[in-house]
Amino acid sequence: MFQLMYVSTATRKMANDDLCSILEVSRAKNNRLDVTGLLLHLDYGFLQILEGPKDAVLEIFGAIARDHRHTGLRILFQRDVPERLFGNWTMGFDRWTKDAPRTAGMFEITADAIHNIILPEKAVEIAVLLRNFYRVNAGSCAA
Numbered sequence: 001m002f003q004l005m006y007v008s009t010a011t012r013k014m015a016n017d018d019l020c021s022i023l024e025v026s027r028a029k030n031n032r033l034d035v036t037g038l039l040l041h042l043d044y045g046f047l048q049i050l051e052g053p054k055d056a057v058l059e060i061f062g063a064i065a066r067d068h069r070h071t072g073l074r075i076l077f078q079r080d081v082p083e084r085l086f087g088n089w090t091m092g093f094d095r096w097t098k099d100a101p102r103t104a105g106m107f108e109i110t111a112d113a114i115h116n117i118i119l120p121e122k123a124v125e126i127a128v129l130l131r132n133f134y135r136v137n138a139g140s141c142a143a
């Protein structure tokens with residue numbers, strides 16, 4: 001099992017419809033390729049974790065990296081792992097805002113990652129924090 005986490009910056013402001021169309025395509029393709037993970041969107045930043053068979057993760061990441069809806073992709077880690085963190089989600093999604101109480105505790109560290117000022121060795125910790133944070137609450141774009 002292989003896991004990859006990256007951050008990037010949206011090339012324009014993302015409306016709900018933009019995000020939902022990304023998710024719709026993502027969930028279908030990830031499901032087909034046995035890839036799971038989490039996508040967070042905050043300000044103009046994206047943070048995504050992809051996990052699954054190595055070939056599949058790299059194939060999907062290759063397509064993502066060519067996508068003009070975002071730029072400045074930076075891989076925070078890629079590694080072999082014994083098991084998935086987000087096994088039930090073809091792509092869990094949440095859109096964060098600075099003032100939402102639910103995400104306040106997680107906001108700063110993830111914002112640091114997105115805004116490019118986190119130490120790479122902290123990234124694995126963030127992935128595990130996010131998994132614990134989202135054990136109950138998997139945000140959906142259909143809301």
Ligand SMILES: Cc1cc2nc3c(=O)[nH]c(=O)nc-3n(C[C@H](O)[C@H](O)[C@H](O)COP(=O)(O)O)c2cc1C
Nearest residue numbers: 022025026029030046060063064065067069070091
């Ligand atoms: C921030 C972001 C995250 C994305 N995440 C995924 C994803 O998890 N899985 C996926 O298949 N496509 C994802 N996409 C869409 C891909 O970039 C691409 O449009 C899609 O995989 C179709 O690629 P293809 O036409 O080469 O098959 C994402 C796009 C963006 C901008």
